[in-house]
Amino acid sequence: EAGVVQSPRYKIIEKKQPVAFWCNPISGHNTLYWYLQNLGQGPELLIRYENEEAVDDSQLPKDRFSAERLKGVDSTLKIQPAELGDSAVYLCASSLEGGELRDEQFFGPGTRLTVL
């Protein structure tokens, strides 16, 4: 069974440019998470989807970040415009159901963003 797929794996952009990351969760997983991992830190939740609904986006900086999960499957995370401090690894994870963490979260390999 395929795992969580993310693309691109690496992205280098100039500051103030837009950038988008794509995630394809494991088939049948209803819950999708985007995490941000800064260098030397653990991942931090940005947004959680239950099917196509964003049920927790309290940590998403909405002035420049946006996300969508059309049809409750693939998801895209966008930054516009990117800032130097956005350089990090962006992780996508999915699970069968999210409530009370009953189900294991499976993580993708991440997208490493470098903003110059």
Add this chain to the structure above:
Amino acid sequence: GNSVTQMEGPVTLSEEAFLTINCTYTATGYPSLFWYVQYPGEGLQLLLKATKADDKGSNKGFEATYRKETTSFHLEKGSVQVSDSAVYFCASSNQAGTALIFGKGTTLSVSS
């Protein structure tokens, strides 16, 4: 909110040595606790978990016991192998029980 503190790395061991990576948590209520591992070039993988006090999670020779009295979930392995070299993350469920709160990670390097 909930938080997790784990020991700083890197940890460098010889093959067959005993491993302990300390992890403590602060939380309202009783969170679920997890250890994730990240091998070079790969995504995070769940190593083990415990959902209530005194539970012991175990997998691949690794163990961790949920200690409510010391708010700890230390990771142990009796005899490490070179293939165990990775970054280990301790994590707690958040207050709502719907997402993970991670520690900063501990890099383990095992030499033969």
